[in-house]
Amino acid sequence: MRISTAGFQNRTLDLIQQKQTELAHTQEQLASGQRLTRSADDPAAAARGVALDSALEQVTRYQSNISRVRERLVGEEAALDEATEVLNSVRQLAVQAGGSAVDASAAQAIAGQIRSQLADLYGIANRQGADGQALFVGTRAVEQAFSATGAGTTYHGDAQSREVRIGPGHRVADGDTGRAVFMDIPRGPTVQAAAANTGTAALTRLSVDATAAPADLPWTVQFSGGNWTVTGDSGATLGTGPYSSDEAFVVNGVSLQFANTPADGDQFTVQPAGQQDVFSRLDQIATALEGFDGSAGSRAQLTTTLYAGLEQIDTATDHVIDTRASVGNRLQSLDRAESSHEGVAVELMATLSDLRDVDIAEAASRLSLQITALEAAQQTLVRVQGLSLFRLL
Known part of the structure; x- marks a missing residue:
């Protein structure tokens, strides 16, 4: 050739x-x-790189969501800590107000302190997170969760927590609603003294048997002729008997104990178990203190109000502490998810480096x-x- x-x-x-x-x-x-400067260099490797990029981008989004949720939960945790401190302070003031040495002037001063604590609690409940959004409004985009009105407290949020995806099939609530934390606080039956009472009798203990199912509430407890009589909402007499100070009597599984001497015709109302917001309970305590005039009858009414108030404050405090524990559990869940994502991100970047880097x-x-x-x-x-x-x- x-x-x-x-x-x-x-x-x-x-x-x-x-x-x-x-x-x-x-x-x-x-x-x-870069080893792959164009797709034609290695089409299979280029396609795999695109898939790995997508996976890494998803992990990055999860990490961003975790950071955002953590900021809000840390803010909520701090707010709940402060709310617990406020409730503990109010409890101490209520115990102080129940002392026999407290006169009308001292009661007014304590009422003023409780009003101040109530204002602080409103401020905590309206706290905003690092993102500028209110912490306790649920999914609504409003600046303020609560406002005080003449009729009580108005909640401007909703009852649904915002859930954020922090991993495949894993969502975490980025907060708790104000309704769940401050409004719908469960309480047992409560007793209220009639404003017209003139005796010195005051409620000192109320308990409900775990197997009891009190019906025909609210009840009216009336004292007359040295006896007590409990009448149901239907007008039916549920129980009656001789009254003795500091001696409990039981009606349909509900144990009631009063101290001191009631006047004939004095009445107390037993309200059924239900839910109550913590703001109104603090307001009721302050109002009772502001209305205290130092008389024996006024002290009896104040004592009954303080007893119910202390029970509700304790329940509210436990409720806030339980919510804070839930926040802590969610923060731990975020830490675990973040650690897992960091490991996945390192593996993905290492694989991409082996695939693309020269x-x-x-x-x-x-x-x-x-x-x-x-x-x-x-x-x-x-x-x-x-x-x-x-x-x-």
């Missing part, structure tokens, strides 16, 4: 162009640090070989171009 000089030159030029292309590709890899040492060695091969091809072309029969004459 005979190969012409022109054909040999063309083949050499093609080889030089190929070597130049390979050299340019290697130089581009070294400059960018091996600098290998590429540098390859570049050196390619330069040598290109120079050899160029020298070959020069020699071929110098071939001529005239040199042999």
Whole structure:
């Protein structure tokens, strides 16, 4: 087979162009640090890289959600701690107000302190998170969760917590609603003294048997002629008997104990168990203290109100503490999820690095070989171009 000089030159030029292309590709890899500078370099690896990018982006979103939820939960945790301190302070004031040495002037002063604590509690309940949104409004976009009105407390949020995805199939509530924390606080039966009472009798203990199911509430407890009588809401007499101070009597599983001496006709109302917001209970205690005039009858009414108030404050405090424990559990869940995502992110980035990043040492060695091969091809072309029969004459 005979190969012409022109054909040999063309083949050499093609080889030089190929070597130049390979050299340019290697130089581009070294400059960018990427092994895959274009999809055509390795289509399968490029497709896998896209899938890994998507997975890493999802993990990044989860981590961002975790950070946002943590900020709100940390803010809620601090608010609940402060709410617990307020309730403990009010409890101490209520116990102080129940002392026999407290006169009308002292009661007014204590009422003022409780009003101040109530204002603080409203401020805590209206606290905003680091994102500028109210902590206790649920899913509503409102600036304030609660407002005090003449009729009581108005809640401006909703009853649904916002759940945020922090992992595959894993959602966490980024807060608790104000209704759940401050409004719908369960309470047992309560007793209220009639405003017209003139005796000194006051409630000192109320308990309900665990198996009892009191019915026909509210009840009216009336004292007359040294006896007590309990009448149901229907008007039916549920029980009656002789009254003795500090001696309990039981009606349908409800144990009631009063102290001191009631006047004939004095009445107390037993309200059924239900729910009550903590704001109204603090307001009721302050109102009772403001209405205290120092008389024996007024003290009896105040004592009954304080007894019910202390029970509700204790229940509210336990409720807030339980909510705080729930927040703590969610924060721990965030920590575990974040740790897991960090490990996954490291693995994904390592896989992407192996897939895309160039091996600098290998590429540098390859570049050196390619330069040598290109120079050899160029020298070959020069020699071929110098071939001529005239040199042999």
